[in-house]
Amino acid sequence: MPKKRSSGGRSKGGKGRSGTVQCSLCGAQVPKDKAKRVTKYTSLVEPRLLKELRASGTQIARYRTTKFYCISCAVHRGVVKIRNKNERKTVPRRAGRRRRNY
Numbered sequence: 517m518p519k520k521r522s523s524g525g526r527s528k529g530g531k532g533r534s535g536t537v538q539c540s541l542c543g544a545q546v547p548k549d550k551a552k553r554v555t556k557y558t559s560l561v562e563p564r565l566l567k568e569l570r571a572s573g574t575q576i577a578r579y580r581t582t583k584f585y586c587i588s589c590a591v592h593r594g595v596v597k598i599r600n601k602n603e604r605k606t607v608p609r610r611a612g613r614r615r616r617n618y
Contacts, residue, residue, distance in 0.1 A: 521604070525587065526550045540583040541593070552590040555582045 527549045528534055536545045557578045559566055569576060590596040599608075 537584040539586040539589055541585060541589040544586045546584065546586045548584075551584040551586060552595050553582060553584055554595060555580060557581075 526534075526547060528547075534547050534549045537548050537551050538544070539546055539551070557580055559576055559578050561569065561576055566576060585593065585595055587596065591598060
């Protein structure tokens with residue numbers, strides 16, 4: 517049977533066996549190098565109040581939440597797009613990091 521990707525959909529390289537993580541949506545055990553990681557920063561203060569407090573010079577803590585998704589859940593949530601064969605040959609351009617002043 518032909519192989520779709522030479523890497524098998526993983527970023528392991530020649531490192532041997534990698535650990536597993538649990539998908540945040542369906543709970544499946546996925547190899548850590550194959551899972552899609554999404555990191556978000558959340559604040560416990562609502563955005564309107566946060567803007568006013570920032571203007572007055574207050575520092576408010578943000579909490580980093582990291583979620584791991586299996587490929588099927590990542591496609592379902594829109595984290596990963598389905599690409600055709602020609603687009604898979606090229607690496608997609610990563611979105612630039614935007615700096616926000618929170």
